[in-house]
Amino acid sequence: MFEERGAEKLRTYEEINQKIRQGDAIVLTADEFIKTVESSGLEYAAKEVDVVTTGTFGAMCSSGAFINFGHADPPIKMFKCWLNDVPAYKGLAAVDCYIGATAMSETRDFEYGGGHVIEDLVSGKEIELRAEAYGTDCYPRRSIETAININDLNQAILLNPRNAYERYNAATNSTDRTLYTYMGTLLPHYGNVTYCGAGQSSPLYKDKGFETVGIGTRIFLGGGIGYIMGEGTQHNPQNQLGTLMVRGDLKKMNNRYLRGATYYRYGTTLYVGVGIPIPIINEKVAASAALKDDEIFTKILDYGIPSRSRPTVKKTSYAELKSGKVVIDDREIASSSLSSFKVASEIAKTLKEWITEGSFLLNRPAELITDHREFKPLEVRRREPRVGDVMIREITVGNPTDDIKSIAKILIEKGVDHLPIADNEGKLVGIVTSWDLAKALAQDKKQLDEVMTSRVITAREDEVIDMVVRRMEQHNISGVPVVDQSNHIIGILTTDHLSRKLIRRHLL
């Protein structure tokens, strides 16, 4: 039979709160609830347990705070503003701003950003405030420089458009160089696996049918009390990738659960602590709250492929990821988390204490979070130049057995610097540059295969040029052969040729 979402069949919110007030509510953390289900069965646990508490503590880039500074005398309508040299968004009223977690300091770059400003505010530290204005009749002041701390502010409200991802993908790297990503440091050749999310303690996974979480749900946020404002951006519930938008009073938060962070060569962010109480109102909620790490799956994606649709290397569970080793192609690979399970479990325990001691009541949401939302990519409508548009198609190709002297002659005659080497079927096997050839002649080498580079960096015809240029810069090379699916050479792209083409386009 079709049941409406959020049916309060086992207990109502009022009944739960009544028990909390009397000190009789049975509250367990997600880990404890799982143990109870294992020892006594789901039916028993659902009947006995009123509330299951959850927790997560990880990097949540879509976070930030609204701040109201109060008015100076004479007053200023701030047009641009910086907190400890980190720019804050000023498209708001005179002394309101939004400081976002990923904004970076203009003087310290990656080392310090909006996330750190928020942590420092919560810690009670003095923050340098600098602002500029154009001056108006009502707001004559044109600049201000002063120090503020959180107690000076009228409001400091944490408002995060996307937090508490239900689960997230894991990451690895197939390429031959170390990658520095928002998934942390990824060693070459599948050297390690990183992952995030809280697994069996994850707030949204513990109510994956969105039976209880909704607008207005009271939660643990950054060590204080917060509220769910609605679905988060990129909310994708049908794929178990739900998210939340949350808000809370920064003045009542705790810097243990709000931490500024830096991902090397990626940027700054904020680690946010979120804990949600899940009232066990019906069997579906109970079953979801009982899910264990080995029943929560995710994909390990190859972050070496710089595309929106990164290939899946393996499907895995949080249990495997948390074991510290993941098997990929018969090889054991070290895995480690970016989120903190230690702090996540602390959050679930703290929330349990709050409820048990009667200082935190549950509430029926004004509206449940939707359990379906279309997930759309951004299509680039302007045509971007692709490799096939500019590559040179008439190319000279060498054979591994060719004689070096004759090849050198061809290169000089044609005035080119790069010579791809192909086997008899036209498949790419190497490349030599005029520099390699000169060196080979000096050393009296005879055949091409003695001097060619056989690990060739290549490009594909349908790749966007920007990506290929970035690859050439990374490898410090000036040309790449273009190959098709089966590694046949179909062209070549060189920086020399590219810059000539671009200059020509500029001149026209």
Next chain:
Amino acid sequence: MKLKLIYSPENVQRPVLSEIIQRTNVPINILKAEVKPNSGEMLIDVLAVGEKLKEVLSLFQKAGVKVKEITRTLEIDHVRCISCGACVSPCPVQAISQDENWDIIFDEEKCIGCRICVHACPMGVIQMF
């Protein structure tokens, strides 16, 4: 003893390391190697002490390879550490692990001083001296 070898364009193409292993019979573990056409750096663990170790060192010097002893280790600020694990799997020699409470354990013996963890830590709590 852990050593950092710095090769020059003159000696990077020569099999210095294997010649020394053959001559001295000392086992040497290569922990990390970055060899380019005209330069190179290697981190090795020489499993020898006393006279044998000195012999190895002097042979490297003779071959024109610069040798630095690795004595630098890490300092982790355990108070500000959030026990996330972002430093754990990137360590190429598994010198950092987590206990059952997810707290970090650092094994100084294994560390080769590559600094990867220093950058990998999002909280900036690992330092190297």
